[in-house]
Amino acid sequence: MTEHVEGRLLIIGGAEDKKNECKILKRFVQEAGGKESRITVLTAATELPLQVGNEYHSLFLELGAREVQVLDVSDRIQANRRGIGKEFENSTGVFFTGGDQLRITGLLGGTILGSTLQQLYERGVIIAGTSAGASVMSDTMIVGGEAGTAKKDSLTMAPGLGLLRSVVIDQHFAQRGRIGRLLSAISHNPYVLGVGIDEDTAILVQDDARFTVVGSNTVTVADASSSTTTNVSETSPGQSLVLSPILLHVLSDGYGFDLKRRESLL
């Protein structure tokens, strides 16, 4: 049995507003402790760590954070170097930038930095991620796949950071027409909930059990657990998928969802 975890996650669908109201990033700073916050930006995902790191560094300070450090880890040796746990463990908020999700898991998985992250999460420190940084939050993550029609095996998946259980995340969701690949992902194991997060939109997950939507667009939850008609075990790769029925929930700012009971909160 797993212990109860107090974890908090802010999972952002990419392209969050950085110029106007900055609603999502402001919420992150607030959840991290506002004027008392010490934020660590992890740029592992991006190949432009300096540029991206600097941008978030300035933004979080403008939005009222007390301290912001950018931790650029570009190989596993750095993620295991002595002292990295110390630099990291006082954070009250952690932020993963966008880029390539496999860089995050490939660099952090099984390292000191990775296990310190897990400890921070279990202590209730808010862990945020945008775009690729959103995808990595779950047990199994979507790494790639085409937009368009739901096809069998039209996407690639890999083990994620495992902070959020029994869920698979997709980002830039409506903007890139990704419902087909999300449905394809959950068809492999309908126990898993699909959560598609639009750009400039986030879910704030609390207690591993419920989330609230923050931002300007929508979050789509797809639940195929009661599906009775499917061709997933029969068709060949690349064939069009059959999956029916699926329960879909489209939610916007302020609306909530219970991930355990699989229903929207009024």
Add this chain to the structure above:
Amino acid sequence: MTEHVEGRLLIIGGAEDKKNECKILKRFVQEAGGKESRITVLTAATELPLQVGNEYHSLFLELGAREVQVLDVSDRIQANRRGIGKEFENSTGVFFTGGDQLRITGLLGGTILGSTLQQLYERGVIIAGTSAGASVMSDTMIVGGEAGTAKKDSLTMAPGLGLLRSVVIDQHFAQRGRIGRLLSAISHNPYVLGVGIDEDTAILVQDDARFTVVGSNTVTVADASSSTTTNVSETSPGQSLVLSPILLHVLSDGYGFDLKRRESLL
């Protein structure tokens, strides 16, 4: 009470294969009577009636039709001219090309051609349409609207030909990321079923009650009739939609759906 109608419709999501197997167009010719078929192509939707008309004319003959006529109606006077009913009423299959759905309804609505079409449908003559020709089949049709996030009033609708009741059709569905606008459409009145048809995919509707999927991609049925959470009557135009739960059915070639019972057929 409306009478029982024997009508058959072949509603195609656009970009149907015209070069290889031609599965959908072949099915149309077969449903129209095969070697005994007399097909009328209606090019009202397109601004290139000659080119588009000629293409389908050749195709249907190649696929085994007995006679093919292209009826180009470019204004309402032509759609009402003496004799047009005669030219049309012997058809065993009618095919609407793609283009602009408002051209079809604007030119045919309330004309002799329009009422002859209705009679043919009621007699069981198969009526097919692709792309814009697909959208016009229902009572209310989607005329336009952006892809992406489901927003309130992000689409325009108009009265369609009304051959298929209580359904709203969208075409080029997965290819153009149109699930948001289909959900927006059905949120206005969840009594209406949303049917999104991918490119090179069609539904063959029989007896106004059930359909079978034909083609290479998928058909998505969205049913919001049991939704309990929505913001459609509260939000301002352009705001992100809330709709939960929605029942979704993703079906591919050979699978069927009962439009009255709102469930997939095994």
